[in-house]
Amino acid sequence: MNVTVLGLGSMGTALAGAFLDAGHTATVWNRSAGKDEALVARGAERAATAADAVGASPLVVVCLSDDDAVHHLLGPLTDELRGRTLVNLTSGTPEQARESAAWAASHGIGYLDGAIMSTPPGIGSSAIMLLYSGSSEAFAEHREVLACLGDPVDLGDDAGVASLYDTALLGMMWATLAGWLQGVALTGADGVDARTFTPVALRWTAAVNTFMSTYAPQIDAGVYPGDDATLAVHLGALEHLLHASAARGLDARLPQLLKAPFEAAVAAGHGADSYARLIEGVRAPHPA
Incomplete structure (x- = not known):
């Protein structure tokens, strides 16, 4: 299949390369010259203009720096895009994705918004x-081609959902890595190197995965039975983390941050509830 890739930063280059590796014809374009040379050497077609690139393929993948760059580039190309499928893999917000989907629909353009849950070296695995979220028809038509980039996950017709998941999952990543860094620093202060601690930490994350599966139905039901570990028990363990960090001269802001919602929930009389009870505090209105 002919596929066009607009934007050849490190991620766009990886996307175009994956299409080539899968045997597709890739037409590429980048605003600044020179970034397409390695891809052209591998067999990609160089387009002189963005309009030429769009016109070369029924499937157009765009991966630029931000939402403004996408609209600046594609706004004048509505005639060329009409009747084609646009897959926007540029990072953005759910609101921006929905606005882009509405713009695409008004011009007869099939639209999918996407989130890449990998760095460039992972593309193709x-x-x-x-x-992906947006047009179910576009996803069904192009799923096989998109699969050469990685496992394509369809999140439905609301174009904003892929970005919503992306934001939520990145939040999970940062929280997990922050906890891992605290653990590396804590054990490292007593002479354990990061490579020794990390395999045990990875094994522990498997147990954490089961906790999420246990707590998800409690959150959906709004019922929080503390039959595994209560908030009071968690609070006591957090005190140990805070003490151990402080005793070793480490930055204790993360343990302090984690401790605050437990203290508030216990003070409100929920000490016998499960960890899932803390969702009520997250959902409560907070000042910006």
Whole structure:
């Protein structure tokens, strides 16, 4: 199949390369010259203009720096895009994705918004996910081609959902890595190197995965039975983390941050509830 890739930063280059590796014809374009040379050497077609690139393929993938760059580039190309499918893999917000979908629909353009759950070296592996939301017809038509980038996950017709998941999952990543860094620093202060601690930490994350599966139905039901570990028990363990960090002269802001919602929930009389009870505090209105 002919596929066009607009934007050849490190991610766009990886996307175009994956299409080539899968045997597709890739037409590429980048605003600044020179970034397409390695891809052209591998067999990609160089387009002189963005309009030429769009006109070369029924499937157009765009991966630029931000939402403004996408609209600046594609706004004048509505005639060329009409009747084609646009897959926007540029990072953005759910609101921006919905606005783009509405713009595309008004011009007869099939639209999918996507989130790449990987860094460029992972592109092309079925082990990584690419999340898509938007036109179900466009997804069904192009799923096989998109699968060469990574496992394509369809999140439905609301174009904003892929970005919503992306934002939520990145939040999970940062929280997990922050906890890992605290653990590396804590154990490292007593002479354990990061490579020794990390395999045990990875094994522990498997147990954490089961906790999420246990707590998800409690959150959906709004019922929080503390039959595994209560908030009071968690609070006591957090005190140990805070003490151990402070005793070793480490930055204790993360343990302090984690401790605050437990203290508030216990003070409100929920000490016998499960960890899932803390969702009520997250959902409560907070000043910006």
